[in-house]
Amino acid sequence: MDDECKMAPPQIEIISREGNRLRFILRNSSVALANAIRRACISEIYTTAIDLVAVVANNTPFHDEFIVHRIAMIPLTTDKSLIPKDKCTCGSRTGCEKCAVTLTLRAEARDQPVVVYSGDIQSERDTVKPVSDKIPIIKLARGQRLVIEAYARNGLGKWHAKWQPTTVAAYKYLPIIKIYPDRCDGCGKCVSICAPKAIHIPPGKGVPEVRDLLACTTCRDCMRECPMNAIEVSWDDTSFVFTLETTGTLPPEEVLKDAIGALISKFEEFRKELEELEVK
Ligand code: SF4
Ligand code: SF4
Ligand SMILES: [Zn+2]
Structure with a gap:
């Protein structure tokens, strides 16, 4: 059994919903599944x-x-x-x-x-x-x-x-930011280089902290800039931060639900065809 088969079932955690834009985290997934959902949102919805x-x-x-x-x-x-x-x-x-x-x-x-x-x-x-x-x-x-x-x-x-309902259908890995306070001298170089302001040094604190994890683009500029090797950025390759925005033709939740439904019916169709092949 490979790692993917041993994984817990995929889960969706909604982060925000604004206008026709939905942000959510897809957990316990592979890149293949995340991309299949993304593509189904764009092209498999009536x-x-x-x-x-x-x-x-x-x-x-x-x-x-x-x-x-x-x-x-x-x-x-x-x-x-x-x-x-x-x-x-x-x-x-x-x-x-x-x-x-x-x-x-x-x-x-x-x-x-x-x-x-x-x-x-x-x-x-x-x-x-x-x-x-x-x-x-x-x-x-x-x-x-x-x-x-x-x-x-x-x-x-x-x-x-x-007929495409989406204006944005994109995902990125869920970032992981580790800061090692024992090595950090509080120079602030990592904070200055971080364009999306994912990290900051809160007032009264000497070391950086994560301000907005989902804003991190995993560019690793902070790691390159840090003279003390005190910050480490990686990502969880089983979790994906999705942004789904629609034209307004359907609400984004419905697009997501229909996309997953479309994928399930495709797999069912595939299974039926395989069964027929086995009978022959
Ligand atoms: S990896 Fe890039 S975006 Fe993320 S915290 Fe570091 S500098 Fe900021
Ligand atoms: S660049 Fe490195 S040493 Fe400087 S504040 Fe950031 S983590 Fe600490
Ligand atoms: Zn007709």
């Missing part, structure tokens, strides 16, 4: 995004394709009740009422120029709408008009970036 656009009117100097690309990349809130694009049997390019939501955009600049924003997009369902009203799409000059009908469907990030 989200809702505009998939097909019909340009009904466009007398602006911008090509239809340019405007359509901008519109398709506007993040929408995800409606999980929609049947994913690859699972619906309707066979329609624009989808059916079970797998697609229609969005429309009608904008015209009559007397003065008009900036068209994501908030001008109307959706037939409240559950699917732009995550922000303030994303600029195009500026219309006087007399210009844009009419668009778009069909949003559920798809995977691995098919196209518009």
